Amino acid sequence: MALAALARRIFGSTSDRHVKRYQGKVTAINALEAELEKLSDEQLQARTAEFKAQLEKGADLDDLIVPAFATVREASKRVLGLRHFDVQLIGGMVMNERGIAEMRTGEGKTLVATLPMYLNALTGKGTHLVTVNDYLVKRDAAWMGQIYNFLGLTTGTIVHGMTDMERKQAYAADITYGTNNELGFDYLRDNMKYTRDQMVQRGHAFAIVDEVDSILIDEARTPLIISGPSEDRSTLYTTIDALMPIIEEGDFELDEKQRSATFTDAGIEKLEAKLAEDGLLKSDSMYDVENVALVHHANSALRAHKLFRKDKDYIVRNDEVVIIDEFSGRMMPGRRYSEGLHQALEAKEHVKIQPENQTLASITFQNYFRLYDKLAGMTGTAATEAEEFADIYKLDVVTIPTNVPVQRIDDEDAIFRTAEEKFEAIANLIKECQDRGQPVLVGTTSIEKSEMLAELLRQKNVGTMNVLNARHHEQEAHIVADAGLPGAITIATNMAGRGTDIQLGGNLEMRIEKEAADLEGAEREAKIEEIKRTIAEEKAKALAAGGLMVIGTERHESRRIDNQLRGRSGRQGDPGHSAFFLSLQDDLMRIFPVDSMDSMLGKLGLEQGESITHPWVSKAIERAQGKVEARNFDIRKNILKYDDVMNDQRKVIFEQRLEMMDAEDISEIVIDMRHDVVANIVSKAIPARSYPEQWKAEQLQAAAKTYLNIDVPVIEWAAEEGIDAEIVTERLLAAADEHAAAKEARTITAMEAAGSSNPTVMRQVEKSIVLQSIDGLWREHLVTLDHLSKVVGWRGIAQRDPLSEYKQEAYELFQSLLENLRELVTTQLSHVELQPRPVAPPTADLSALRETHIDPLTGENDADGGDTVADSLGATGGDPSLKPIDPALLVGVSRNAPCPCGSGKKFKHCHGQF
Template sequence: MKGIDLMALAALARRLFGTPSDRQVKRFQPKVAQINALEPQFEQLSDDELRAKTAEFREQLAAGRSINDLIVPAFATVREASKRVLGMRHFDVQLIGGMVLNERAIAEMRTGEGKTLVATLAVYLNALEGKGVHVVTVNDYLARRDAAWMGRIYSFLGMSTGIIVHGLTDAERKAAYEADITYGTNNEFGFDYLRDNMKYSRAQMVQRGHAYAIVDEVDSILIDEARTPLIISGPSEDRSELYVRIDGLMSIIEEGDFEVDEKHRAATFTDQGIEKLEERLATEGLLKSASLYDVENVALVHHLNSALRAHKLFRKDKDYIVRNDEVVIIDEFSGRMMPGRRYSEGLHQALEAKEHVKIQAENQTLASITFQNYFRLYKKLAGMTGTAATEAEEFGDIYGLEVVTIPTNLPIQRKDDEDAIFRTAEEKFDAIADLIKHCQERGQPVLVGTTSIEKSEMLAELLRKKNVGQMNVLNARHHEQEAYIVADAGLPGAITIATNMAGRGTDIQLGGNLEMRIERETEGLEGEAREAKIAEIKRTIAEAKEKALAAGGLMVIGTERHESRRIDNQLRGRSGRQGDPGHSAFFLSLQDDLMRIFPVDSMDSMLSKLGLQQGESITHPWVTKAIERAQGKVEARNFDIRKNILKYDDVMNDQRKVIFEQRLELMDAEDVGETVTEMRHGVVDAIVSRSIPPRSYPEQWDVELMATEAKSLLNLDIPAAEWAAEEGIDAEIVTQRLVEAADAKAAEKREKYSADIMRQVEKSIVLQSIDGLWREHLATLDHLSKVVGWRGIAQRDPLNEYKQEAFELFQNLLGTLRERVTQQLSHVELQIRPEPQPAPDLSGLQQTHIDPTTGENDAVGDDASIPTGPLKPIDPKLLVGVSRNAPCPCGSGKKFKHCHGAF
């Protein structure tokens, strides 16, 4: 009873005071009125006078006014430019959306409300500062389309537009980033950031900072794709033959030899399976010792686990397809192919062996970042989507973004049915097919959402058997025709079956999409012939729209519920755009993945009480609410997984910032000689501390180690035994002699090759050494994150353990860097070439963006040595942005470069 009272009170409060979004929208209304009041005045301006507003606004910013002071005149300028250039006038609710985007928030706007046009308001306003605005889209097609379409407004107002898509050269990328406004995909922006931090000079870098970004389909990019880090990797050794041999062993694996946990996407061998494998592996000479789990067989276990997952967890035409002799991943949210992306930890190679296609070499991680940490680089971030409210907590916790729901321009007339639930999938699909046939007969367009290619093609085959007419199947196999298929989905009687409708970018308009029809049907026509064709297309679309409206508008059918309510809402939201009538219905069965993997408590008994019979369906609010609760639990679990992954990645991110900032400082320095000298002296101190124990007598010194290390690290031949025999000798004198000898050797080399050349060599070796050690450090942290969880058994907090060990590893990295740079500079002999140092060749590297639940890339371990003395522990966040000559934040009283910033 209390629960009912609380719900009733909450509903009453919302009616009285409105939701937080209602209050935000109300706050923007006075500015909307001011923009509308300026419209008659701006309509009187000539094109040149309207264009001159851009320079006027920039002068006002230079004089001390803020961006927020210019909202009203800037929005009025963009609205007027849009009317003249595109023939599109921003609605009042679109003006509100633009203001939300300017306030570090997410504008939730329903499908068909014109989000692409809304973005132009905040983009133009923030581009006035001249720091560059990034508009992030989900694919190259939308980046090109939106840049060309909305770029006409920016060009009219005197601003430049750039596009970042796959396949551009560094020069083209740099030019695109130099533009006032840059459109591109989330992957390309992230990979450019990683590649920039692998370059050897500022001039080679393409990005110019992270001032302001608007993320389109923000829920897809910042939540769904944020589970997958961006990884740049390079090839390691080829193990193709081993993958094939391991794949052959899967034929002997039977029920009882393994266990599968679909909920956590895990598969493991049972003791019975292990015994069977050990026997076969020993026969084939692959087992290096008696037990599969001996340390010598670690790599073999890894390959066997990958093969098991490939066979028992990953399904062809659902998780991946085989195309052109390649295994291509299918995104579980968008249903699109992802060429270029590869699963790691040998999983992709195991899938290639399973499908008998060419096996490509495994990769080693060279650089990595999560989308959470990339997008948090922006000083100001905003987003827009049709579905964000269900994830408002995550947007607030992770990104500090508030979700504001923008009202629709016209009232929604779509009718949403309660879920219809059947006992079996066969009964469900029969009912769906009958409904589709009925809709087509009365001329109602139908959009059907499925969860996999397999199910979309199965439904299409069922419809053909029932003699249903022409239909379009939209899935990863037909990705190239995607925009045209979606554009025709609103024609009377059209049937469109789609694997997913998230972020499709093309609006479903009843009667057809005018812009797409004009683009397709007027190619090659000019003048009066083109105008006549456009008039004919408009007439045809108007007639078709009337027929579709008379039939009830777009019918949306969901063939099952997704784990996330957002995906379901995205599908449902395709119907009822701009006040059109529409209808939506979801059909479920007890055999659906959601119901099977995440069972709804007491669903069977609930259905029995409601009297569900064979071949019948139950439609009841109880059922719908129960399923929504199940989805809520799944979403909460996924949020916890993402939050936990982020906690671990934040540790690495703090170190990444320190390394990347140090690289920038070194690249910007004219001469890194002082840094190199500090490193050399640090190596001398380390040699002395390792070979001369504290408060020891000369006869206790390890003179052999001292001589060996002096030769190895400093390229010096020293009479260590003779020094130890001298009267009154001590560690301080030895240190001084080594420093003098090492400095003399460096000066000799500088004299031999010239100071200018040695400056270039020193900078190059320092940067290359940092990059090499950072790669090894990434691999070590990756391995550490996978095993540290076991420490929870010993009542120790895994995250704290990870933080502590990661910090120690980072200190080791700095110690190893000192030795590696000193050693290389001591031994290097140059062949003098007049050409400047070329940019590093990154063309052979592979970019991947994989789900962490499928594992990370194989890489070598860390061989860092222990530094000479322990540093005071400090939160790595405090090290970010510290100048090398500033006092160290740890409070030691030393300069940063002599303490935690020392190499």
């Protein structure tokens, strides 16, 4: 460690070396400034067409960095009156080179993004700016869109509640702003559509992720899930919930680290007695197979009552249980816990119980954002998670120096023995700050604690305060904008991704929007000048009082969240102050105890009512946070390893699905499927090197009727002299092909007779049946994989690697899916009789679907209502002659290319066959 520190002092950090490397281009951009200032608006705007022409002639994007960045800066000066600082130019270059720019709060990340967004939009492939909520999408697109529109590029926004047509138009723009959830859900929905023109996205070329640590790390623990309704079991939830009051301490065990709750033997005995009394127990034991559903519901109810707290994990609003994001403190309407937990919470709070859902499609943020050819990010806090960004996303974190040196004073942590002493000290400090006119921002970890502190301050007769939490989500931008006024007190439940600067004296844009929105002309200009004078006076008072005081009421599990709060103070060289107050009763200290902290405090002389402030304490807490972060990284990494298996299969299914959607004629695929089914039913009935008397002739004859809808005398064939499996196969193939040809001829004749002749009708039917069959089986496959991932961990007890076991069984299930698909399509096409009318392409009805974003770390996994698994996927399927191959090698392979397994066959006749 000492050698590393010495090397950094001599040679600079990795970020310092990156920044130094960009200085030459910064100088070149600055040299162009005087030249561009002389251009008219029309001449400056014409540069966009010039850049596009250069790219068409073979120029590289990197060749255009200097002139393009200089053009954007000049356009920004003219349109917004904002000139990019040199450090902002460097941030833009970092992002253009697939990096994460770590820039302090107030350094203008929103403006920085315009540089690489403009440059990459010149390719015409579309670029995406991803942010955390609809408010920031609309604000940033409207604000920065002025620059893009001035330079001749179009801008679109993707927010909740838009129609498919509106979404398609937004994605067709050169630059599209959207939330991470909406972009991910659009990708999943697109892969549930049946024609290319129904899809809204047009590819994944380049994306910049704002608040990249929040989206790619915090929210990456939770997959995006699209699910559909299953049967209603609300009565059972209510019944089980009514039993929870009899469960006392000693009847259950909690593990807050793993967010799990389990019944003890005593608790199970109590439940069984009560369930038997109420006539709900179908056998003597709750754990008999007949009572599996009861166990599931009882466990969900236990977690709802003992682990999840109202106003911390969720709130009740408009007769609904609404989840609260643990990182941002925001409500997440529309998201629901899975596996019956949300229904258990609804029963607990006595609101309407919504039905459970079954997973139809899912993807993690890791795998969604890895779809992009080029990915970048920006945030105020990423350095502590640099290893994860590099490992998972191949993104380097570069810390960009501030435009003006930071003047903020950061105190060492003050630690108390009890929470009551801690909050008393916090309240006294807030009162002192208000008395001298210093604005205060207080960060809490839950709604409950923010309101408790607010009540304590009211008892001390502290003046007006703003409480910013999920209850006041709608006013958050205006509350944050006023947090820099002299003497203002703002209590916030987490400050990650709030997206609005805390400016000393007030936020000019917000004040204009609020006070001058309805004014015009000279009256508006006069009002704006008045607002500017007021803000300047207020800022002077706030500066004189010491700038923004940031107070943390406890440490989070992640240092990044603490740094985000602390970074709100001291923007653009303003003075500021930050302090964290802790107690031994805080969640971090209680759940993840710091070794020997109590004895350390004793040695330092901590008495009742006193606090200790010492670098030892701060370092010890930082080490505890580091351990938690490392543990969470390992968990996320392990989850990703399992999801990667599904993701490889997802890519194969989605790519093959797209290929069939685009094809005019998939009859060749359908014929291959039919022939594969014939080969499969023959191999099951006629073992290799067997005699005719050993054949299962009756089974084969019945299978031919079931799958191919043909009556063939297989029993008579088996009695023929010289018959073998090859002859039987040839006869079945001929009969099946003849039956299919006759059916198509009958259909065309019937349509001609009805006056609606369409020779491609069978092609449309084939495509429709294949696509719908793929979708149905893929959904069942998702449920099966989800169940497999939950139980495979127990294989470790038998000294078998759970991940290897999961990969092997998932591969076998995927082969089974393909076999079931061939049988399902062949069966349907052989039995269907078409009516003489035009066949319209199928459309996906997505109206009844629910979009959720569930946390797998707490056990709320992908499939709600997942106990309806298709029996057909239980069998081991697949062609036994196929070599096992990693599904990742199958992604992107053309159907007519050689199979990657090395068999020498075309992909479509080997591992690519449906």
